[in-house]
Amino acid sequence: xxxxxxxxxxxxxxxxxxxxxxxxxxxxxxxxxxxxxxxxxxxxxxxxxxxxxxxxxxxxxxxxxxxxxxxxxxxxxxxxxxxxxxxxxxxxxxxxxxxxxxxxxxxxxxxxxxxxxxxxxxxxxxxxxxxxxxxxxxxxxxxxxxxxxxxxxxxxxxxxxxxxxxxxxxxxxxxxxxxxxxxxxxxxxxxxxxxxxxxxxxxxxxxxxxxxxxxxxxxxxxxxxxxxxxxxxxxxxxxxxxxxxxxxxxxxxxxxxxxxxxxxxxxxxxxxxxxxxxxxxxxxxxxxxxxxxxxxxxxxxxxxxxxxxxxxxxxxxxxxxxxxxxxxxxxxxxxxxxxxxxxxxxxxxxxxxxxxxxxxxxxxxxxxxxxxxxxxxxxxxxxxxxxxxxxxxxxxxxxxxxxxxxxxxxxxxxxxxxxxxxxxxxxxxxxxxxxxxxxxxxxxxxxxxxxxxxxxxxxxxxxxxxxxxxxxxxxxxxxxxxxxxxxxx
Ligand SMILES: Cc1cc2nc3c(=O)[nH]c(=O)nc-3n(C[C@H](O)[C@H](O)[C@H](O)COP(=O)(O)OP(=O)(O)OC[C@H]3O[C@@H](n4cnc5c(N)ncnc54)[C@H](O)[C@@H]3O)c2cc1C
Numbered sequence: 001x002x003x004x005x006x007x008x009x010x011x012x013x014x015x016x017x018x019x020x021x022x023x024x025x026x027x028x029x030x031x032x033x034x035x036x037x038x039x040x041x042x043x044x045x046x047x048x049x050x051x052x053x054x055x056x057x058x059x060x061x062x063x064x065x066x067x068x069x070x071x072x073x074x075x076x077x078x079x080x081x082x083x084x085x086x087x088x089x090x091x092x093x094x095x096x097x098x099x100x101x102x103x104x105x106x107x108x109x110x111x112x113x114x115x116x117x118x119x120x121x122x123x124x125x126x127x128x129x130x131x132x133x134x135x136x137x138x139x140x141x142x143x144x145x146x147x148x149x150x151x152x153x154x155x156x157x158x159x160x161x162x163x164x165x166x167x168x169x170x171x172x173x174x175x176x177x178x179x180x181x182x183x184x185x186x187x188x189x190x191x192x193x194x195x196x197x198x199x200x201x202x203x204x205x206x207x208x209x210x211x212x213x214x215x216x217x218x219x220x221x222x223x224x225x226x227x228x229x230x231x232x233x234x235x236x237x238x239x240x241x242x243x244x245x246x247x248x249x250x251x252x253x254x255x256x257x258x259x260x261x262x263x264x265x266x267x268x269x270x271x272x273x274x275x276x277x278x279x280x281x282x283x284x285x286x287x288x289x290x291x292x293x294x295x296x297x298x299x300x301x302x303x304x305x306x307x308x309x310x311x312x313x314x315x316x317x318x319x320x321x322x323x324x325x326x327x328x329x330x331x332x333x334x335x336x337x338x339x340x341x342x343x344x345x346x347x348x349x350x351x352x353x354x355x356x357x358x359x360x361x362x363x364x365x366x367x368x369x370x371x372x373x374x375x376x377x378x379x380x381x382x383x384x385x386x387x388x389x390x391x392x393x394x395x396x397x398x399x400x401x402x403x404x405x406x407x408x409x410x411x412x413x414x415x416x417x418x419x420x421x422x423x424x425x426x427x428x429x430x431x432x433x434x435x436x437x438x439x440x441x442x443x444x445x446x447x448x449x450x451x452x453x454x455x456x457x458x459x460x461x462x463x464x465x466x467x468x469x470x471x472x473x474x475x476x477x478x479x480x481x482x483x484x485x486x487x488x489x
Contacts, residue, residue, distance in 0.1 A: 004339035005119055007032065007105065009087050009277060012040015013321050014313025014328030016072045018124045020056050021332025023078045025341035030118060031079050032107060034086040038072040039065065040313075041128055041148070042321045043382020048226025059156055059180075060216060081187070082469070084110040090280040091122070092306060102308035103281070106460040109467035115458070116470020122308050122335045123281070125296075126328055127274040131315035132293070133426055134269050134375055135393075136168070137383050138240030147177045147268030160186050165250045168237055169268040170194045171369040175220040177266055178229065179332050188229045191258045194269070196234030199264035206364025209357050210322075219334045232258070236375065240265055269371050271318045273428055279451035281309045287444035288405035290366040291318055292373050293429060294448045301353050302331025303338075310334060323358035326351050337352040373433045373443075385434065386427040396431065400438040418449045421457050432447040 006022050008015050011033035022029045037045040043065040045057065054062040085107050092103030101119040108115050117432065131146035138144070145153070145161045153159050154177075164187045167178040178191045207214035224231060236252040250259045278296040281292070285294040285302040286396060295317040302310040312331035313324035330351040336343035379385075381394030399405055399415040408431060411417065417431045418424030428449040436443040466472060 001102070002121060004032065004121045004335075004341070006102065006122045006124070006335055006339065007118055007120035008124045008126060009033075009105070010040065010128060010313065010315070011035065011038040011072065011081070011083070012126060012128050012313060013042065013068060013456060014128070014315070014331070015040070015126035015323040015478075016068055016075075016123070017325045018126055018312055018327035018335070019075055019079055020071060021329045021343075022283055022341070023075055025336035025338065025343055027339065029079050030082070030086050030120075032082045032087055032105070032118070034084065034110070036084055037069075038083075039069060040229035040324075043068050044155050045069065045234045046150070046156050049439070050156070052158065057489075061321070063359040068325075082107065082109070083173040085197075085467075086456060086458065087277060088115075088133045088458055090277045091282050092309065104471075105277075106465065107470060108454075108462060109470075110424055112366045112465070112467050113459070113462045114465035114467040115463055117472070118470055122310065122339055124233070124302065124310045124312055124328075124331050124335060125277050125281070125315055126312045126324075126331075127145055127315040128324075129271040130425060132371055132429065133267060134372065134430060135379060135383050135385050136240055136267065136375075138242070138382055139244075139267060140334055140387050141240055141242050141246050142244065142383050143242065143246030143264045144182040144240060145264065145266055146174050147266050148241075150264075150266040151177050151180065151432060153194050154180055154184060160184060160264075161266065162262065163187060163248070164189050164262045165264045165266060165267045166190050166192065166260050166262040168192045168235075168249060168251075169266075169270075170372065171270040172217050172220075172365065174266075175217065175224065177268075179224055181266070182224060182227050182229060188224070188227075190249070190251075191224060191229055191231045191264045192235045192237070192249075192253075193231070193233045193369075194235055194237070194375070195369045200233070200368045203364050203367035206359060206367065209360035209364070210215070213361065222457035240277075269350045270369060272313065273317055274315050274425070276423065276425070276455040277452035278304070278309070278311055278315070280455070281454060282306050283309055283311065283380050285448055288317060289444075290363065290370075292371040292433065293318075294432070294444070300327075300330065300355055301334040301348065302327060303334050308338075311401045319355070319358045319362050323362075326355050326358070328344070328474070330355065345465065374429060375434055377437055385419060385430055386415075388422050388423075388427075389413055389416045391427075393416040393434065396434055397438060400435070404448070404473055405435075406439065408435045408449050412449045423452060451470055466477075 006029040058065040089106035131148045238250040283296045310331045333343040405411040
């Protein structure tokens with residue numbers, strides 16, 4: 001029998017706890033993360049030159065951040081860790097890799113400026129999430145950042161996105177980032193939430209599944225109010241305006257329009273799972289209507305319908321950081337059970353019960369802060385939907401009408417929306433929703449845009465250099481052979 005080779009993509013809360021479980025069961029996993037250090041999105045560590053106390057960086061999460069960083073440091077002798085390394089392709093299937101292997105990934109080592117290949121028998125995809133962004137007229141102006149981008153600037157670089165900042169969108173992160181900015185000295189001119197007060201009040205009792213977190217959320221709002229920050233609920237974003245950069249944001253609220261002068265906007269409507277690698281692995285996806293997002297099909301244990309492929313953490317559907325640790329640990333146990341390691345069934349049951357509690361909590365959060373996809377229907381034709389390729393809503397309408405593009409993939413092929421640098425990570429959900437809207441169909445009937453490698457851009461010159469410690473990649477057909485004129489079938 002081939003010795004198991006366990007690969008974990010991501011060293012955030014889910015990836016770290018998956019690695020820990022695998023090591024405890026007696027196996028030595030490989031952990032790959034494109035970040036400089038472990039921690040993922042929430043427990044991101046700044047560069048050494050910008051180091052600050054955990055309390056300043058992570059607030060109420062300082063203890064959890066410290067514990068995760070310390071536990072990962074303790075794991076280092078028992079794992080093979082590749083930081084600053086992007087997994088940009090994943091291939092599974094018989095005959096695709098060495099004997100007994102399930103598949104392999106292509107990696108790009110940023111420090112070495114080189115690529116390589118890592119084989120695996122079992123892969124845990126703990127790739128996390130990114131902001132869910134909806135287009136608003138003017139959202140491509142300099143000075144508009146996603147909430148996550150605004151937070152990275154603060155946590156990673158210790159700088160603000162502007163002096164007078166408007167926060168626009170919905171979800172707990174909206175209030176948290178606004179508060180972090182207010183505490184860091186920014187003038188927060190407004191927190192504008194697309195979700196209404198009554199909707200939030202109705203769903204509130206569901207938060208009792210995690211009362212501590214409900215109280216924390218309430219304290220964010222209370223602290224913002226004490227600082228005199230205006231909070232508007234039930235808004236419809238009208239436009240962001242300015243000449244060379246953001247100067248003003250205008251909202252529709254209670255039948256009128258309100259404008260706020262500002263020099264930056266933090267924009268975000270919740271989170272979406274990073275699913276590209278799961279898609280390349282052939283894991284089927286399902287439409288999660290509550291999160292208006294396509295997520296990989298997987299059990300609570302992280303197992304997917306593809307043998308040897310597991311998903312964990314927010315990459316498997318948004319449940320938050322505490323659940324990500326539990327889901328990582330549970331997926332690690334599933335790997336152990338499948339790879340012949342030592343897994344404790346009682347521990348698996350305990351983890352699943354805890355994950356269930358976070359599922360209930362998240363249902364209430366999703367009900368309180370729904371992604372306002374209906375906004376897409378009211379957009380002006382000139383609003384940019386795919387910013388990498390500069391495709392507007394009007395372009396999509398024309399393409400849908402002229403070509404009969406009948407699903408999300410065809411709309412992508414004919415319009416190029418989703419083919420740019422971000423590979424659809426920011427626009428695909430919206431293009432899919434718009435495809436459904438333009439065809440008068442349900443989003444689930446439109447399908448999803450298929451992921452393509454490289455899932456994030458890498459320098460083409462680096463494809464010619466072999467990264468240290470990885471298997472040779474250059475004898476592999478990394479890119480398709482160029483088709484010469486006249487050779488095409
Ligand atoms: C922008 C943003 C801000 C957030 N802020 C907060 C907050 O303030 N408070 C809070 O409670 N929750 C916050 N969350 C949610 C929280 O970050 C997540 O719930 C939690 O981090 C999930 O853990 P995870 O391990 O699943 O994913 P992550 O923590 O996101 O970790 C995923 C890891 O995978 C790596 N990775 C992904 N793809 C690849 C690849 N192809 N190759 C190599 N490495 C890869 C990433 O570098 C990352 O380190 C935020 C989420 C986002 C997206």
